[in-house]
Amino acid sequence: MRDAWATGLPPGERGDDNAAVQGGAGRCVGGALISALTAAVGVLVPVAVGAPSASAARPAATQGSGTPGAVLAYGTPFHGSMGGQALNAPIVGMAATTTGGGYWEVASDGGIFSFGTAPFAGSAGGTLQAAAPVVGMARAAAGGYWLVEGSPLAGKVVTLDPGHNGGNAAHPTIVNQLVWDGTGYETCDTTGTATDGGYPEYEFNLNVALAAAADLRAEGATVVLTRTTSTGVGPCVPVRAAIGNDAHSAAAVSIHADGGPPGGRGFAVLEPVADGINNAIVGPSATLAVDLRNEFQAVTNEPPSTYDGVDGIQPRTDLGGLNLSTVPKVLIECANMRNATDAALVVDPGWQQLAAKGIAAGITAFLTGTP
Ligand SMILES: [Zn+2]
Numbered sequence: 001m002r003d004a005w006a007t008g009l010p011p012g013e014r015g016d017d018n019a020a021v022q023g024g025a026g027r028c029v030g031g032a033l034i035s036a037l038t039a040a041v042g043v044l045v046p047v048a049v050g051a052p053s054a055s056a057a058r059p060a061a062t063q064g065s066g067t068p069g070a071v072l073a074y075g076t077p078f079h080g081s082m083g084g085q086a087l088n089a090p091i092v093g094m095a096a097t098t099t100g101g102g103y104w105e106v107a108s109d110g111g112i113f114s115f116g117t118a119p120f121a122g123s124a125g126g127t128l129q130a131a132a133p134v135v136g137m138a139r140a141a142a143g144g145y146w147l148v149e150g151s152p153l154a155g156k157v158v159t160l161d162p163g164h165n166g167g168n169a170a171h172p173t174i175v176n177q178l179v180w181d182g183t184g185y186e187t188c189d190t191t192g193t194a195t196d197g198g199y200p201e202y203e204f205n206l207n208v209a210l211a212a213a214a215d216l217r218a219e220g221a222t223v224v225l226t227r228t229t230s231t232g233v234g235p236c237v238p239v240r241a242a243i244g245n246d247a248h249s250a251a252a253v254s255i256h257a258d259g260g261p262p263g264g265r266g267f268a269v270l271e272p273v274a275d276g277i278n279n280a281i282v283g284p285s286a287t288l289a290v291d292l293r294n295e296f297q298a299v300t301n302e303p304p305s306t307y308d309g310v311d312g313i314q315p316r317t318d319l320g321g322l323n324l325s326t327v328p329k330v331l332i333e334c335a336n337m338r339n340a341t342d343a344a345l346v347v348d349p350g351w352q353q354l355a356a357k358g359i360a361a362g363i364t365a366f367l368t369g370t371p
Contacts, residue, residue: 069105071115076100079116095139108133110147119143131370151220156367158216159224159244159252160359161321162209163331164192164202166230179238181320182277188236193259195343204346205255206230208334211356212255212363219364224249241324251288251363254321254331257346258338264307265339267300269293270331272322273315284328289313292330292362299358300351302335302342328366332359 064070064084069091071081082091082105089109096103102116110124121144124134135150168175169191178185192201206227213223224247226240235243244252258268271289274282293312297304304312316322322329334355335342345351 069113071103071105077116079103079118081105081115082113092134093136095137095145097139097143098141104137104139104145106134106137106147108135110134110149112137112145112147121145123147124149131368152364152368153216153219153221155222156220156250157222157224157247158363158367159226159247159249159327159329160209160213160216161226161240161244161252161254162202162205163254163256164189164205165227165232165234166200166202167233168192168202171233174233177236179236179320181237181318182323183275183317186237186318186320189234193257193337195337195347196340197343197347199337199343199347200230201257201259201337202230204257204334204337204352207349207352208356208359209255211353212253212359215357215360216363219360221363221367237320238324241321241329244329245324245326247327249327249329250367252325252327252329253288253292253359253363254329255359256331256333257342258305258308258333258336260305260307260333260336260338262338262340264305265336265342266303266305266308267296267312267335268305268308268333269296269313270309270316270319270322270333271313272319272325272329273317275317275323278323278325281325281328285322285325285330288328288362288366289330291365292332292359295362295365296332296334296355296358299361300354302345302355302358305333305336307336308333334359 064081065072067083068087069081069085070083071078071094079102087107089107089111091105092108093106094103097118099117102114102118104115104118105113107125112120112123112125114120124147132149132152133154134147137145137147139145168189175187175189175191177188179188192205194200209225213225216223224243226235226243240254269289269292272278272282272285290313293304296302297312308314319331321331335346337343337346
């Protein structure tokens with residue numbers, strides 16, 4: 001997705017990404033300031049847009065009043081606006097030149113639109129996209145400006161679903177009841193697996209989910225968890241899917257560890273297959289699977305499974321959590337608890353934190369489109 005300047009340039013807009021490269025420190029990451037200096041030359045072209053306000057007593061917005069990006073002028077000339085123009089990202093701020101002869105509007109993706117005598121000094125848009133939504137700008141006396149990046153996941157809802165629960169084993173009549181999973185019937189939930197030493201999967205899953213939730217919240221996401229303790233029963237798999245759906249999650253990830261053959265190790269990301277209910281999210285879920293696979297492997301150095309899937313990804317038709325999802329969703333088996341090498345990792349709180357970081361990084365890559 002690109003800003004409006006790429007096509008159908010509004011009057012006064014000069015979306016030259018190179019100017020931003022030449023003009024300053026370029027883009028940084030994570031809450032960084034993007035500096036764009038007036039050293040970028042050849043882009044200052046005063047334009048006349050709209051008509052100066054005829055009256056200081058009432059606002060003048062001769063373009064697109066009542067639409068996003070419209071500028072209302074009070075006691076000062078109107079130099080144009082993005083009001084009524086096609087926008088790929090919302091306008092989030094403006095700043096004016098020292099003389100008041102022009103001003104800039106800034107969009108959340110770092111695009112800069114200049115009006116009147118305001119010089120275009122560079123932007124974070126186009127091929128030089130900001131790593132996070134831009135939330136504001138300020139003018140520099142020299143003629144340039146600063147943009148500030150907000151939280152990368154602000155406004156995004158993520159559902160994390162730590163598999164199983166500590167009370168499942170003691171409540172077989174609840175856990176073993178058959179529930180519709182979108183294509184057939186499966187049990188409400190299962191007990192999960194454990195290492196040979198007796199460390200339970202449900203505990204690993206919760207620890208990783210809580211740590212990943214903290215990481216994602218630090219990036220601005222709203223995180224919904226399907227459970228927050230290991231003392232309960234369930235919830236049933238369809239309920240876990242419904243929680244992610246009802247939250248209108250931008251992404252949902254079920255967190256598990258596998259009970260595979262002792263001779264095999266590694267992680268696998270399980271992705272949905274179209275079943276009617278989930279058709280719309282199979283495509284984005286495949287993208288989420290790739291992002292999660294790539295980031296989890298890079299962060300943890302855990303190898304893709306030697307026995308499940310291809311290159312760490314396995315489509316599955318038999319999992320209610322994926323069959324019933326209407327939001328992009330995958331399930332990750334972080335490691336094989338029945339393998340001695342992997343078992344030593346999953347019981348380690350430090351590795352649990354690492355696994356959480358890998359999951360959070362995968363979700364962030366998916367939600368920001370920056371794999
Ligand atoms: Zn499991």
